[in-house]
Amino acid sequence: MATAKLAQWAVNLQFSQLPSSVTQAANRSFYNWAGCAIGGSTHPATLKASTALRPFFGQPTSSLLGRSASSQDGKADAQHAALINGIASHVHDYDDTHLETIIHPTGPVASALLAQAEALETPTSGKDFLLALVAGIEAECKLGLTVWPKHYDLGWHITSTVGSIGAAVAVGKLLKLDEEKMGHAISIAATQVTGLREQFGSDTKSFHIGRSAQNGLLAAALARNGYTGSLHALEAKRGWVNVVGAGSNRLEEMVGSLGTIWEVEKNSFKPFPCGIVVHPSIDGCIQLHDEMRERGLVANEDTIESVKARVHPLVLELTGKKTPIDGLQAKFSVYHGAAVGLVMGKAGPAQYEDPLVISQEIVGVRERFEATADGNLMADEADILLTMKDGTVLRKHVEHAIGSLEAPMTDEQLQTKFKDQSMPVLGRNGTAAASKAFRSMEGAESVAKIAPSI
Structure with a gap:
């Protein structure tokens, strides 16, 4: 069954199995996400959300990108950090895009993953972080391909409806869940369907990404502690695919292609902050x-x-x-x-x-x-x-717009984009430090030390 197969694949995936092209794509995706989150941290929608929710923040374990770690506003509990960073990363509509499904893959996954990595007592290496990031992105994009385009045509915001599941897989991987608990995490995430296309053009569009990150993190945390869901949540008659996907029948095909066709390699990066x-x-x-x-x-x-x-x-x-x-x-x-x-x-x-x-x-x-x-x-x-x-x-x-797979943005162009977004927020020195830190994730000894050091 698809839910079990996805859980099994994610749990057993090893860094050594990732082709160099996949790790390179994951590094670029995370770097692009970090720049977008920093650039969006001062947007009115992000500030409205953080101000409204600050009274509910718990133990400040995780960074809010774009803010000084030493300030009162620089951290939040992992759940709210995932939400706020997710909003910030998408609010300018400048984030990455999986062109076959127009999913913005890294937003939900990275927002949840960084928040959880910083909240853990034991350090997370850059390689473990990237491995979890790839697992989450692959999961959400495969599910997106399963229900595309009917799901989107019905009015669902596909980034957030699959993003909760991708975030749950990524965080579950980081938490080293076994196959059964990973299945429950996927199930708990699948039931938290978030995002209507009707919200496009309003503050709530970016809320979708933050909420899906938060939902996925919540799902993994519950599953880790023994909380259960249906272990057929994706494929069942009244499960995720049939309910939100208008009866799509590509689930087994897409799950079967995990680890052979890498969706993160199809990720593209926007030169312009719009649809x-x-x-x-x-x-x-x-x-x-x-x-x-x-x-x-x-x-x-x-x-x-x-x-x-x-x-x-x-x-x-x-x-x-x-x-x-x-x-x-x-x-x-x-x-x-x-x-x-x-x-x-x-x-x-x-x-x-x-x-x-x-x-x-x-x-x-x-x-x-x-x-x-x-x-x-x-x-x-x-x-x-x-x-x-x-x-x-x-x-x-x-024939092919800049930023497409046929005319991709270069590393230099991505760096310029990162600096253009970060400079108004962090200044010249802060931007240089952030660019260096987020560009070399694979070699990081502890992910938790990166954001607070900026």
């Missing part, structure tokens, strides 16, 4: 911005006649907000992403700040942008036709 389906349009518009500059042209509402884009159908389904009113909504607007790309030649966190989203400079260009769904295009592809009022016509076809 990943927007990235081809942004990429193309930035290229058009650069071409216009070379020709001595500028992009604004007075110079642009129209911008017409052909995009994958998911773009309009997921990011069709024509008139976003703030930065969170703009992350789901292909119109805003294209506009800032054309006008400013960039689309970083600053381009998704509330004042810019509603500025006439951007709104005027946004209103001239038209997107049409084309089912013949790939998800990382876009075709953009720009017509200027002076008669100039420019076209850009993006």
Whole structure:
């Protein structure tokens, strides 16, 4: 049965079984996650959550990234640290993406895992940490593939609905649960289904990731202490797959591929902090911005006649907000992403700040942008036709957007992204220390010493 097979695989997985390409992907995924969590630590949604929940914090064992470990606000109990860091890591929509399922895998898993590792009395080595991280990411992505796309089409936020299970597997691995207790952890996590797509564009979207991390950590802790659940929670008639997956029948196939096809190797990293389906349009518009500059042209509402884009159908389904009113909504607007790309030649966190989203400079260009769904295009592809009022016509076809598996971000680009997010929060020296610490996880003697040392 699938629940037992997943538990058995996770428990028996050894670091020596991981190909070097898998450990490299895991290192990159965690490094990217840490930068996102630090960058999102000062976002209003993160601060609102931590302020509201601080009266309920328990023993301060685990770091809240982006805050001084020596300050009163720098730590929380493991449960709340997983929640708050999970929120912070996703709030800018800048985290990693498993493109086959559009799951953001590392958020739920790493948020729970780091919180638990810091709370343990015995030190966790970098290798043990990465091993658990891989186990959790593989579990959630395999389950995502099992129910994709029906699950997502029904309205579930797939990152958080599988994230609880991935986090439980990872933390269970760290806690050295046996096969039976790992099965119970998976079961307890599976019953905590979190996340509705209706929440996209609000504070609650990032809450999904934090809550799934917290749920997974809770599931592993309960199972460790003998708490039970159905050991057929994934595959049973009224189990997770059949309830949330609209009767998908790929569970045995996906669980059977564990350890032979590594999903973490398919992880991609975002160059822009918004829905990943927007990235081809942004990429193309930035290229058009650069071409216009070379020709001595500028992009604004007075110079642009129209911008017409052909995009994958998911773009309009997921990011069709024509008139976003703030930065969170703009992350789901292909119109805003294209506009800032054309006008400013960039689309970083600053381009998704509330004042810019509603500025006439951007709104005027946004209103001239038209997107049409084309089912013949790939998800990382876009075709953009720009017509200027002076008669100039420019076209850009993006075959594979930057950040896709075919055009991946380099280690240098990931480092720049990390620094851009961390610098406003930690300053230059703190950012340098954090980048060095989180980039070399595999050689760490004790994971618990990393965050407090920054």
